[in-house]
Amino acid sequence: MEDELSFSDIYGGRLALQRRYYSPSCREFCLSCPRLSLRSLTAVTCTVWLAAYGLFTLCENSMILSAAIFITLLGLLGYLHFVKIDQETLLIIDSLGIQMTSSYASGKESTTFIEMGKVKDVIINEAIYMQKVIYYLCILLNDPVEPHGISQVVPVFQSAKPRLDCLIEVYRSCQEILAHRKATPTSS
């Protein structure tokens, strides 16, 4: 089963949430941001080049123009490869664990896996972020030393920053699976 819902992020941009239900104990959530738009790319390039041209008319050194070209190219490459995340995926499997994948615009992927034994709970929390107060989804990890303690808080969907309605959707599904796991502790 697969469906797609449309939400927005905390800045008001559009986000698409794809849910894939492979089986009752395995679900995948995929949040995709809109791709890098031609308009913003043009806007940034034009500003850099106009500024460079302004400098060039002042000091009449052609080095500036070539530097501007290199800066835009390298900046674009770096941005696509290290900053811009197109898609964030949360895969939760009852008996195995939780896998978070973020794919960059250049195609690079980074994956984190947390095994189910370490997961204490999945919660929605509030935080002060920049000049905002936002909700975020996070995974609490068990403390190996202290049975009731929490060793770490891992935030999910860090770059997409969806709004609360989207988080609740994901949270409900995760809780269903976690409850399912707790109901059958002997099998795992």
Added chain:
Amino acid sequence: MAYQGGGGHDHGPSPALYPVSPESLFTCRTHNICMVSDFFYPNMGGVESHIYQLSQCLIERGHKVIIVTHAYGNRKGIRYLTKGLKVYYLPLKVMYNQSTATTLFHSLPLLRYIFVRERVTIIHSHSSFSAMAHDALFHAKTMGLRTVFTDHSLFGFADVSSVLTNKLLTVSLCDTNHIICVSYTSKENTVLRAALNPEIVSVIPNAVDPTDFTPDPFRRHGSMTIVIVSRLVYRKGTDLLSGIIPKLCRKYQDLNFIIGGEGPKRIILEEVRERYQLHDRVRLLGALEHKDVRNVLVQGHIFLNTSLTEAFCMAIVEAASCGLQVVSTRVGGIPEVLPENLIILCEPSVKSLCEGLEKAISQLKSGTLPAPEKIHNIVKTFYTWRNVAERTEKVYNRVAGETVLPMDKRLERLMSHCGPVTGCIFALLAVFNFLFLTFLRWMIPDSIIDVAVDATGPKGAWTNQYPYGRKRGGDNETSKTR
């Protein structure tokens, strides 16, 4: 944090709490209140415990309450206290004496975000020393929210710093909807300082937690003991005390004094003790922490207050709550505080105070003084936080019916009310603030700010998940009828 523990014991799982809840169904409206002050726990003090206790009682009455303060060291972000009281510790820079720096603008984005997401209707600022409280008032007025301010302190008029603070207070309070003072003396002071219309100033006294001040007759000494707890400064009449001690000690051989507190006048008392060889009968305890006060009070039979000026004397209420006979000077707001049968009032002179004390001692010897338990039971009904919350609620109801000044009226008020120079400067700042707010509204419209999940109030998530099964059932019912 002693207060927190006590508060939890007081109204935590007791069934007495519950009759309040259905009642709040019938009150016409509930408010979303935001308390703003630089001073809150983990900092300790009178303002802090006032905000905490008042918020707890307002939550009990069915309102939604949040608290906004600045970050204390590592304590930043959003925290929940007892009964789902939500506290925002904002990462703003602390400038001086736990008060944040103010530019009037830098806190607007965050405060606006919080006011919008919590759907706040009334901003209640505390303490005139808190820059954040004034900032919040300023922003709230720009956003068109209703404002209430509580003043906790008395000021002078003469020195430079009070002249400046008073000017700032005039600007800040001239378009505030309502002001609350803790006593009539304080009201007079504030009205004069900020040039206010006295009709918008209410008096709601502070309260004592009666469970913190209970009598314990078994701790009393066999011989008669007079307790004094105050700072040892001129204002508190320490000089009178040094006259009283030798006179009474000569007259009554079985009389003891316990003196708690520290201050520059301590040396006088030590001299007296030295000269009359009273080391075994006059005990000087030095500075006391608030939680230790009760343990000192219960050791005595009579409480003596020698203040020369006093706005609202909390000490005599605490002493009476511990079941002591109170002897005090008749100054300031003291005669309003306790009824005549619980207090012996004297003129602020050695002779008059000695007469008062002798009267109390003779009553004690003849056994006509009421029992400590009895005094405690009378006093504990006088100054309760529930009563304070009820009265504050009335202020909120009144304020909710008022209109907030629109921008043009507000500018007019500022310019006509605060003098030509200050008025114009602050009117200009108000315009800038409004422009900044418009810019923020364009950048992040209110519609894309998530509405926060209520922890307290009519739809409070906290009370619905109360761990006691019986109570949860009751609460679900009430939420359905709502």
